[in-house]
Amino acid sequence: MAPEASLAATTAIRDDDLRSAWELDVSSVMPFIQDLASNFESQKNSLNEQPILKLTDSQHASLMGEYARPGAAHSVDHVLKEARDIFDYRIRMNHPRFYSFIPAAVSPYSWIGETVSSAFNSFAGSRLQSSGPSCIEQGLIQWMASKAGLPSTAGGLTVSGGSMANFTAMVLARDKHLPRDQRLNGVAYISDQTHSSVAKGLRILGFDATQIQIIPTDDRFRMKVRELDDQIQRDRNAGRYPFAVIASAGTTNTGSVDPLHEIVEICGREKLWVHVDGAYGASVLLSKERPNLLAGLGGVDSISWDAHKWLFQTYACGILLVRDKQHLIDSFATEAEYIRDAEEVDDVPNFWNLGLELTRPARAMKLWFTLRILGVDMFGRAIDHGINMAEYAEKQVRLQPDWQITSPASLAAVTFRYAPPGKSEKELDALNVAISQKVIADNIAGILTTKLRGRIVLRICSLNPLTDETMMKKVIDDLDKIARKLLPEIRVVNGLNLH
Numbered sequence: 001m002a003p004e005a006s007l008a009a010t011t012a013i014r015d016d017d018l019r020s021a022w023e024l025d026v027s028s029v030m031p032f033i034q035d036l037a038s039n040f041e042s043q044k045n046s047l048n049e050q051p052i053l054k055l056t057d058s059q060h061a062s063l064m065g066e067y068a069r070p071g072a073a074h075s076v077d078h079v080l081k082e083a084r085d086i087f088d089y090r091i092r093m094n095h096p097r098f099y100s101f102i103p104a105a106v107s108p109y110s111w112i113g114e115t116v117s118s119a120f121n122s123f124a125g126s127r128l129q130s131s132g133p134s135c136i137e138q139g140l141i142q143w144m145a146s147k148a149g150l151p152s153t154a155g156g157l158t159v160s161g162g163s164m165a166n167f168t169a170m171v172l173a174r175d176k177h178l179p180r181d182q183r184l185n186g187v188a189y190i191s192d193q194t195h196s197s198v199a200k201g202l203r204i205l206g207f208d209a210t211q212i213q214i215i216p217t218d219d220r221f222r223m224k225v226r227e228l229d230d231q232i233q234r235d236r237n238a239g240r241y242p243f244a245v246i247a248s249a250g251t252t253n254t255g256s257v258d259p260l261h262e263i264v265e266i267c268g269r270e271k272l273w274v275h276v277d278g279a280y281g282a283s284v285l286l287s288k289e290r291p292n293l294l295a296g297l298g299g300v301d302s303i304s305w306d307a308h309k310w311l312f313q314t315y316a317c318g319i320l321l322v323r324d325k326q327h328l329i330d331s332f333a334t335e336a337e338y339i340r341d342a343e344e345v346d347d348v349p350n351f352w353n354l355g356l357e358l359t360r361p362a363r364a365m366k367l368w369f370t371l372r373i374l375g376v377d378m379f380g381r382a383i384d385h386g387i388n389m390a391e392y393a394e395k396q397v398r399l400q401p402d403w404q405i406t407s408p409a410s411l412a413a414v415t416f417r418y419a420p421p422g423k424s425e426k427e428l429d430a431l432n433v434a435i436s437q438k439v440i441a442d443n444i445a446g447i448l449t450t451k452l453r454g455r456i457v458l459r460i461c462s463l464n465p466l467t468d469e470t471m472m473k474k475v476i477d478d479l480d481k482i483a484r485k486l487l488p489e490i491r492v493v494n495g496l497n498l499h
């Protein structure tokens with residue numbers, strides 16, 4: 001080819017605007033990053049002043065609908081300002097007075113770790129594409145498995161969160177313990193407090209509601225093991241095929257831990273898979289003050305453990321640990337021509353062979369980053385702090401007349417209810433809903449309701465290391481003041497709340 005022709009071809013496909021669009025305009029981004037970072041720096045003070053819950057009204061919703069429509073190019077400044085506006089409307093899940101769901105008390109180092117990880121954007125499906133991050137993921141999995149007391153055969157992987165970890169475990173339980181010709185006959189056992197993601201996973205796998213036995217719980221909301229054992233026998237006698245028991249190590253409602261030793265014993269005898277949903281609670285394995293809260297965990301087949309819950313990570317960072325890593329390979333390994341060059345050569349697996357995802361981010365890197373900077377002991381202290389704060393909240397509630405503890409502090413959760421005499425159960429339900437709405441509207445605390453044994457109760461999950469005793473005492477005192485003020489206004493007529 002003549003030199004002119006080759007030059008023409010190069011010029012024709014070179015687009016300098018396009019090239020510069022792929023470069024970072026550092027000067028326009030830095031002030032924003034600095035601002036975000038200083039937000040974290042002073043989060044104890046600045047977050048305190050911020051609204052815990054901010055919802056869009058219809059005007060904002062339509063404005064943001066406009067933002068969402070792709071169109072012309074805008075300056076970085078302009079779009080960053082829009083991003084700020086958009087994210088302003090949210091629950092600040094990391095607010096020191098946000099105690100609902102499972103709060104996300106994210107470490108700023110997780111945010112940085114996530115940013116670092118996303119900057120390198122490694123493909124963590126195979127060791128070939130991400131051998132450094134894969135070593136870290138494998139190392140962390142082994143460390144977490146040993147903390148849980150699993151043997152050296154253990155393995156696992158990071159997934160998006162507890163739902164995906166539970167789902168993956170259900171696949172293993174089915175494949176290992178339920179013969180193909182018994183699938184319509186298989187039965188799995190959960191408790192009346194098991195997280196909804198477990199039944200959802202089972203449903204997606206093709207099990208209908210009659211194949212999920214719900215075992216009642218005791219007065220501390222722990223699975224009744226005698227009833228479990230009896231139900232398994234009844235099902236066997238009816239010609240059904242029990243294959244898995246799902247226990248909880250930290251239920252979402254009350255932080256209850258099912259009797260793990262007994263469940264492991266039953267499952268060993270009955271040859272059932274035992275999965276523990278520790279999405280929220282497994283982190284107490286790092287507690288310094290109470291190392292034995294999950295005694296018996298080492299005997300189970302699989303464990304869900306979310307780092308975006310109580311290991312202070314940004315979303316989405318869940319972990320599934322499995323007693324024998326071979327089960328993951330048996331259920332998930334695939335072969336395809338286009339991945340043939342990415343063979344496994346040593347102890348670091350191709351994680352795409354252990355779970356559903358092929359393309360996956362290096363999720364373990366932010367956890368590694370945070371652990372490396374803060375050290376394991378600091379995590380343990382933070383977890384102990386959360387447990388102690390729940391106990392403190394319980395103590396403060398007990399000091400107030402007319403309040404009932406409906407489940408005592410367990411892990412970092414406590415539930416309670418304003419229950420003055422002379423009100424019907426329906427009125428008490430309405431009263432507690434109104435209390436929750438008012439504390440949120442007044443920005444006192446993010447305390448939502450849940451239902452226990454059919455009754456509406458208030459719930460505090462206190463795992464934020466920035467929550468302190470003064471703050472918690474004031475929240476409980478304010479709750480009481482609000483409750484007393486609302487009391488005369490609550491009247492339920494024919495099921496209608498006339499508050």
Ligand SMILES: Cc1ncc(COP(=O)(O)O)c(C=O)c1O
Pocket residue numbers: 101102160161162163164166195197250251252277278279280281306318
């Ligand atoms: C005990 C438990 N399991 C599973 C989940 C689901 O986890 P994710 O939201 O990460 O899917 C949750 C969420 O709160 C949970 O508390």
